Amino acid sequence: MGEPLLCEISVPGRAGFRFPEADVPLEKLPEAFLRHELPMPELYEVDVVRHFTRLSQLNHSIDTGFYPLGSCTMKYNPKVNEEVARLPGFAFTHPLQPVETVQGNLVVMYELQEWLKEIGGFAGVTLQPAAGAQGELTGVLIIRTYHAWRGESQRDKILIPDSAHGTNPATSGMSGMRVVEIKSDPRGNVDLEALRAECDETLAGLMLTNPNTLGMFDENVLEVIRLVHQAGGLVYGDGANLNALLGIVRPGDLGFDVMHYNLHKTFSTPHGGGGPGSGPVGVAAHLVDFLPGPLVGIIEEGDEAEDYPPLYGFVYPARSIGRVKAFHGHFGMLARAYTYMRMHGREGLRLISDYAVLNANYLQARLRDTYHIPYDRVCMHEFVAEGRWVDAPDIHALDIAKRLMDHGFHPPTNYFPLIVHEALMIEPTETESKQTLDAFADALIEIAREARENPEILKTAPHRTPVGRLDEVKAAKELVLCCAVSTAGA
């Protein structure tokens, strides 16, 4: 049986948590504003702890198994990061405290800004955006504001490759830009002819994920960037796939004007079942003034001779697009990412990408005889295989994904990118061992055999998970989205 809901284990009169009694004289409560019913559950601490502990046991997680999810970079989340984020000096500081009382926090943020600049090859970095998608929005707003400032607000067209993550066109749409899709060529690069045709005076920019969602490093990236710049546009880099490029190449050196980082991908901060993430944005020199504020800067120089350190504080860029959220960013995630970077250093960062790319190519080599790889060249940190076979016409990528769960693996990303049929996008990350990769490859090869010999077992998979395939149509039609205490039986 499944775990009941909180509203179902609530018992009237139960209390879980006691506060001390008021030590001040009681003020008359504001009658006109008082709430008469508070339909919240009444639970005992043990019930709450057991409820959530048992729920956790229904989850797959990095701590329990492999997640070869393309473009998600599900690498190991170091436990020391959790210690750091919880240090009282970090966890209990208020965002609006006087800067003199939080120099430790500001140094961490300042250093992180500097590290991200160096890694990406950028002149300025903001740590404010809450996630990659918000980083994208920040980037597109910077591009739009930049063109308007230069008197070119007719530039409203954003070009997006057909392999792009859905957040790219969604972001552009949200920002009021016109989206034009650019197709990929047979080798998985941006089609240069298609690109040239769109380079006109309405071009605001190109959003490019490189390596792209096929795991391919664009073989013409310099030409792509040159064409866009020549037409007066800017190039936005979706940094979701940065795990392939640390110490390998700096997007800023290639000519990217603005790029977001995903700290919850490349820099090991945990996914949390759907966040929180953090999406810092780096920009080239000509865009530094437009960054969201506040940034962390040195507001009073120190003196090395006298041995007193600089004073860090908040600075506002001259032509800032403004705030993208309250306060200054997800500090808890920034502290984790910074710790991770310090433990890798310049050599370690390079090794991350070395091993991420080696692991992906190794898996691709192990699987290419069993699964069709449509773009069969050296991949970067991920590759895409087709989840279908001519001689097993009833089997789709979905069935393969569900059967993988019976082997204890989370499936790869399914049905994305849209340009590959029955896509399985596989990204092992550098923290997985050869044993894990071999076990995964073996499982996929076994599933390929089952597809021909025993397709029913795939069609009805998963069998060994807490629940089986779910009725998504029923969920969307009946729309039961919450459970209220009062309706759940006294």
Next chain:
Amino acid sequence: MYFPHTPQEREAMLATVGVEHLEDLFQAVPAAHRFPELKLPAALSEMEALLEMQSYAWANSNTRELVCFLGAGAYNHYIPAAVDAILRRGEFYTAYTPYQPEISQGTLQAIFDYQSLITSLTGMEVSNASHYDGATAVAEAVSMAYSNFRGKRNQVVLSPGLHPHYRQTVHTYNDDAMLTFAGEDVDIHAGPETLLLHINENTALVIVQYPDFFGRIFDYTALAEAVHQAGALFAVSVNPLSLGLLRPPGEFGADIVTGEGQPLGIPLSFGGPYLGIFTTRKEYVRKMAGRLVGETTDNRGQRAYVLTLTAREQHIRRERATSNICTNQGLVALASAVYMSLLGKQGLRQVAELCYHKAHYAARRINKLRDYQLWSKAPFFNEFVVRCPAPVAEINEHLLSHGILGGYDLGEDYPELQEHMLIAVTEMVTKEDIDDLVDVLGEVDHG
């Protein structure tokens, strides 16, 4: 560093791939830019890294060392130990977004629990799985209202009592002149009736805060009626902890209730990660952005949970999505669900009352000081504004020397409120702490 590869394994893998050197895998990268030397320090071991981060943390003064009277959108509340114990379970915090529901029932049901708790607390009908924070939730409400009227109404009324950061965020998101904004310059001393004259047939949305940025509680019933008469939507941004005591906006006409969930068991953490609350009425559910967990059954007849109405989201609608939100604040929503469960009906009321009584005790005592005066006579929850005899920065410096973190300097955001301090009081503050505050404030005079 986290690389399992032994030199032998590395060689074997390179052989399987069919290249001699790992560098050969990067041929597609333009040679001139390949393998840059990163000007960064060498690696630290875990021990060294932790000690270094500890030294940074110790360089700060935190709200467990100082007595905290600072609020302004982030509050120093007690977090029961069980919250973090649950959050530290690797099955929760290292899990991915629950796109494969068969192996994500923990995350999915926990979010469903969260959605249930938040809708009950706000008096609304549906909640999403979270937004980034209170500010972006308000920006999303604006977007939702605009899309609800299909662009036919393009004016939004923003109360000046809405947090300055939230208003700034809304302006950043709407810099393209598709919408006009009104209301931010009305007299802040007056009540919500000042917004009425800005509401017209072009208004898509009116947004207020409850309690407002200055801590005040207003009766928004008449305003809500006027908004609906004009055919517009009414949104309220809340401090959810206050709803343990106060009538929820769902009961006085809100169509959308957003808020900042940080007070519900989320550490201050220098500003984030926090929790954007977003709720609405069932009729608007398809217009709401963000993830939604719904109940269903599996092919074995069991009750189970799944992400639903995903056709609204970015990965399907792409450029026609109303929002690009993907990663949100999943683990933070879980934390708030554990907090709300532990406190429950009785605890949520109790903590709200403690904040209320302690704040009123502080306000009464400060108001009696010769050189300080309460700025407003309006009812308030746990924050209030005080006119001070000297610049707030100076007073706060003096308070710090006594181990007290003073309130927010309103002169930063409201030019007419120089020398006015916004003071917050939570259950973490004792009567002695308040008495000390009053004594130290009394040492500062017009001199």
Next chain:
Amino acid sequence: MDFPKDLKYTKNDEWVRLQGNSATIGITDYAQNQLSDIVFVEIIVAVGELVKQGDSCTTVESVKAAADVYMPVSGKITAINEALPDSPETINSDPYGAAWMVKVEIADPAEAAELMDAAAYQASVESRE
């Protein structure tokens, strides 16, 4: 897959039944098949409204996709299928009959003349596969 010969079609997978100056509009069997189980439909135009060719008149959602239905011709809306939002699955079971969406009084007959016939539409569908 069904391609009734008495109907006209658009490249966006709408069908049109022309009767004199009136056109009835819905989405094709191919479209409902691509979308799979439809869970929601909302008709966003009202009777009496003037619409242009290309305006969105209906939104349709399944568990895996969302789509807009566009007006194949301009004109004045004369009827909308009020029963359809209560049973979206009709689009899957009877796309050409009970799942009609809107009726419109045609403003410009030239637009109607440009619509594809069944053979042309079927060919366009097959070339997409």
